[in-house]
Amino acid sequence: MHLLSFLKNQSQKQTVDDFITCEYRLLCSGTIYNGDVLTADWRKSDATRIILMSPFTVFVASRPFDDYPQELALRFAVEQFTVERIINERSRISSTFYPDREITRDIAALLCLFCRRLVTVSGKIREMHPKRYEGEPEVFLDWPIDFVNSLKVKHWERQPATVIYGRSGVERIIDYNPEPKPVSSNKLQKLFLSLPGSPYAQSILNSARMYALALERINQDVDIAYQLLITCVESIANDLYRLYTPAESEMIKVKKNVADLAIQLGLTEEKGKQLAIEACEGMSWHGRKFAKFLIENTGDELWTEKDDVFKLPEEFLPKKSDFETAINEIYRARGKASHSGGTYPASAHIGTRSELSMEVFLDIAPSEKPFPPIGWFERVVNSAIIGFMHRFLVPEIQQEESARVAEKERLLKTISELPENVKDSLRKLVYWTARFLGYSIVNPYAPNGEWADSPETVAILKKTGIIGGEGNDLDGSSWLKNREIGEIVGEFVYGAEKNPFRGNVLLLPRGWE
DSSP, rough: OOOHHHHHHHHOOOOOOOOEEEEEEEESSSOOOEEESSSSSSOOOOOEEEEESSSEEEOOOOOSTTSSSSSEEEEEEEEOOOEEEOOOEEEEEEEOOOOOHHHHHHHHHHHHHHHHHHHEEEEEEEEEEOOOOOOOOOOGOOOOOHHHHHHHHOOOOOOEEEEEEETTTHHHHHHHHOEEEEEOOHHHHHHHHHGGGGTTTHHHHHHHHHHHHHHHTTTOHHHHHHHHHHHHHHHHHHHTTTOOOOOHHHHHHHHHHHHHHHHHHHHOHHHHHEEEEHHTTOOOHHHHHHHHHHHHOOTTTHHOOOSSSSOGGGGGSOOGGHHHHHHHHHHHHHHHHHHOOHHHHHEEEETTSOOOOOOOOHHHHTOOOOOOOOHHHHHHHHHHHHHHHHHHTTTHHHHHHHHHHHHHHHHHHHHHHHHHHHHHHHHHHHHHHHHHTTTTTOSOOOGGGGTOOOOOHHHHHHHSSSSEOOOOSSSSSEEEEOOOHHHHHHHHHHOOOTOOTEEETSSOOOOTT
């Protein structure tokens, strides 16, 4: 794995003499930007174009910023690599090359996983060499390379929007394309640099490759994409749980027919159970490992936050209480598709495009739960793999996320227990603030007299930490304390699905207030 060697050298800050510096162009199906940068409008900031500076650089090259597909510039220095193969005692074959293409492919696959957007390699556009001797002509150091005829333009098709009309005109516009994605440059750097030190690095990289292939196929061939997503889970799960065996009671249930037959043949119940356990010898338990990995690593955001990639109708999605059942159903369908040439149910196609075929509705029985749509399962797979990487590669990220979730639950509970008049005033403050979303404004101050019913209400909301302000009376002004609190109160007022404060840059980041 050339990428793992490359990242290991970068984390250890090793230097080499024989290297080249390459620049590639990547295509992202959606818009990403550096979410660590404090700005009123990320689309007008050059700093938000810098996605990553180390262990390699990734810049947004598109102009305008949110052009589709978004063009990313990837630059890194790579050392020369030699592979030898011994044929016999007297002969061997060796090959010396720069593995920049392999490294770029794997970086793109990991970016797919980390950003949850399809990122593909379009082409190599530049190659720079170090000066090897005095008097070497400058033209040889930055030699032009051909790329126009080798460029690959591969991305998700842009989906048309749906306009919903009512009696008063346009009531709602639904955009079926991925929402702009803020990416933490700091977290991204930690994940890349910690990868080569993990015992599961090889499995994670294999999984990322399968995941990237699944995203390529998800809008054209749902059956193939479903199989690839299942495979990318198994890649890690079978490595992580390679010594896994279920409890003896579970093994007895699996081989109950053996135990029952033993009792019929005159053996005791205890010996029948022992035979059932022995009959499980050599079983791989792939299905149980698959379900165990997803159950243990999928984050709560699956249930508490709306999907920012696929627009999926709630009525077609599994509930939290049915999660394990849905996962097992998916794995059974995988066996049928793999071994019998079957296809996935029509409801698996829901959410991949802005329109649905009539076949989907005809295939769903009103009395039965629909088979999980691939958009939902893709989100489950991404959440589980990222959650696993946070736990085993960068635990501090997992701890930060757990603290964020706990703080959100605490604050939502606090808001629900507020007096009704205070809740009504908070709603008015949220509505007042929301009108500035999308403008180049940071942290608007709301006059207390325009939203609060009394000075006591202002004092209560300040005490709970929901707002900041100048003065407690109605002549003062207040603001939602920070972006995280803005998202939480936005969810309280609008609901998770329609929360306009999700990912907002209108309010101050935590710690800046």
